[in-house]
Amino acid sequence: MSSTSTVPSRVNGQAGPQNPALVVRGSDNLGELKVKKICCIGAGYVGGPTCAVIANKNPSIAVTVVDLNANRIAAWQSDNLPIYEPNLFETVTVPRDGIKGSREPNLFFTTDVDKAIADADIIFLSVNTPTKVAGQGAGLALDIGYLEAATRTIARCATSDKIIVEKSTVPCRTAESLRDILAANGKPGVRFDVLSNPEFLAEGTTISDLLYPDRILIGSLMDVHGQRAAAALASVYAAWVPRARIITMNLWSSELSKISANALLAQRISSINALSAVCEATGANVSEIAYAVGLDKRIGPHMLKSSVGFGGSCFKKDVLGLVYLSESLHLPEVAAYWKAVVDINEWQKDRFTRRVISSLYNTLMNKRIAVFGFAYKKNTGDTRESAAISVVNHLVAERAKSFVARRMRADCQINHAESNPANANHVHRQKPARSAKTKKNMHVAKTSRNPTLKHNLPSAVMVAAT
Numbered sequence: 001m002s003s004t005s006t007v008p009s010r011v012n013g014q015a016g017p018q019n020p021a022l023v024v025r026g027s028d029n030l031g032e033l034k035v036k037k038i039c040c041i042g043a044g045y046v047g048g049p050t051c052a053v054i055a056n057k058n059p060s061i062a063v064t065v066v067d068l069n070a071n072r073i074a075a076w077q078s079d080n081l082p083i084y085e086p087n088l089f090e091t092v093t094v095p096r097d098g099i100k101g102s103r104e105p106n107l108f109f110t111t112d113v114d115k116a117i118a119d120a121d122i123i124f125l126s127v128n129t130p131t132k133v134a135g136q137g138a139g140l141a142l143d144i145g146y147l148e149a150a151t152r153t154i155a156r157c158a159t160s161d162k163i164i165v166e167k168s169t170v171p172c173r174t175a176e177s178l179r180d181i182l183a184a185n186g187k188p189g190v191r192f193d194v195l196s197n198p199e200f201l202a203e204g205t206t207i208s209d210l211l212y213p214d215r216i217l218i219g220s221l222m223d224v225h226g227q228r229a230a231a232a233l234a235s236v237y238a239a240w241v242p243r244a245r246i247i248t249m250n251l252w253s254s255e256l257s258k259i260s261a262n263a264l265l266a267q268r269i270s271s272i273n274a275l276s277a278v279c280e281a282t283g284a285n286v287s288e289i290a291y292a293v294g295l296d297k298r299i300g301p302h303m304l305k306s307s308v309g310f311g312g313s314c315f316k317k318d319v320l321g322l323v324y325l326s327e328s329l330h331l332p333e334v335a336a337y338w339k340a341v342v343d344i345n346e347w348q349k350d351r352f353t354r355r356v357i358s359s360l361y362n363t364l365m366n367k368r369i370a371v372f373g374f375a376y377k378k379n380t381g382d383t384r385e386s387a388a389i390s391v392v393n394h395l396v397a398e399r400a401k402s403f404v405a406r407r408m409r410a411d412c413q414i415n416h417a418e419s420n421p422a423n424a425n426h427v428h429r430q431k432p433a434r435s436a437k438t439k440k441n442m443h444v445a446k447t448s449r450n451p452t453l454k455h456n457l458p459s460a461v462m463v464a465a466t
């Protein structure tokens, strides 16, 4: 990273293959930071796609994604990428492989963590922050152990100034801990500026979410160094994101905004799922309720699809992280409020299974049950916290013979159809070929005959029994 005051600001510029590295003006006479090299620690669902888009849109910046997991890195280097996302392949291969005669490669995947750190101007931390499984806060708190380990590696390897970017979802005030670790372990004379830049992408729509984000949040200290670092990071996004959507704020607001967004989104799903139970008891239709209330512009139509319960690696862990934070701040009423969002979600999953059991004459013993779609939502292969796992566990506990349709392609076709209740019959036609006898005996949890079950179907789970 070099400082200069001679090159004009290009905050709104569109980078093309011929464009020089982005340069932004700093907030005072410290000069501007010219970003030439980015390193991202963590080649997962966030790190890989995010860096592919950054590299795509900034051909003059070298972007290196590192991970300790050699298999994952090898997969990113191959034609069999480690994750499935619509349009991911093209987004990765253009900057990774280059285009003969018009574009040099500028996206690299490696396990050489130390070198990538030493070379970089900006380092993204995109490592996992799961729920703690042991010790204080187990079952609630976010575990920042991986983040701390990566930060210690940065402190060990950095021989020049670095901007450290929290891309992972973190508890509020994590940046303070990272600063302490860097200050205590970094080499003398090396400066570290820590920014918060949470990611809001949803799996299944990762690439379009990255290309057209609702907002980019950058949290920094409000001193001149913090603002200068924020300006440098903003310049990377400004290659494709309108300036008005790049928002800067204080570090703690930025960190807490991410957890807050997930808590509010999860709360909407638990709210509509709680209403679905009232609908079933009264004969109202929860899809019609969601449509009617969603027309109110103060409410809006999104995240109101009743389901078997939200899954995925984020909602549950982040809401529980907020519960833990509230408890730590001696706010038990606030903690109980957010805990209820997760409790309703667990209850909804149980309720779904109970309805399957009652639909099958209250016994599943030796019944053959197929679950189509095991991912937690459509257009992803990710099964983390999938509601299907809870459903299958319940079915197996009832001594049913459950099995899962495993093929990704088949699942995707089925899930596309399921996302539109009008296509429920189409779902049946997508089933694998079966004999006339089996076909005759097969019923799909009576979904087409039981309007309540049909409306409460999850987007990624379909249960069938013979």
Ligand SMILES: NC(=O)c1ccc[n+]([C@@H]2O[C@H](COP(=O)([O-])OP(=O)(O)OC[C@H]3O[C@@H](n4cnc5c(N)ncnc54)[C@H](O)[C@@H]3O)[C@@H](O)[C@H]2O)c1
Residues within 6 Å of the ligand: 041, 042, 043, 044, 045, 046, 047, 066, 067, 068, 069, 072, 113, 126, 127, 128, 129, 146, 147, 149, 150, 167, 168, 169, 170, 199, 200, 201, 202, 203, 313, 314
């Ligand atoms: N998955 C999502 O849709 C999503 C969206 C927004 C935010 N987030 C947040 O982003 C973060 C990452 O999520 P993810 O789904 O990409 O996780 P992931 O598990 O898919 O990827 C994390 C990667 O980090 C690697 N890693 C861990 N410690 C490392 C170290 N010290 N050095 C090098 N590599 C290391 C792991 O090997 C793994 O490959 C989490 O905090 C998550 O909450 C996730």
Ligand SMILES: O=c1ccn([C@@H]2O[C@H](COP(=O)(O)OP(=O)(O)O[C@H]3O[C@H](CO)[C@@H](O)[C@H](O)[C@H]3O)[C@@H](O)[C@H]2O)c(=O)[nH]1
Residues within 6 Å of the ligand: 169, 199, 200, 201, 202, 203, 204, 262, 265, 269, 302, 303, 304, 305, 306, 307, 308, 309, 310, 311, 312, 313, 314, 315, 376, 377, 458, 459, 460
């Ligand atoms: O109306 C809805 C919408 C979603 N879901 C379920 O909720 C879960 C999560 O869905 P979604 O939010 O689309 O996917 P995620 O990939 O988990 O994304 C969430 O979690 C990410 C990680 O923090 C955030 O970046 C995203 O903004 C946030 O939407 C899935 O099981 C969905 O089936 C519903 O039941 N009803």
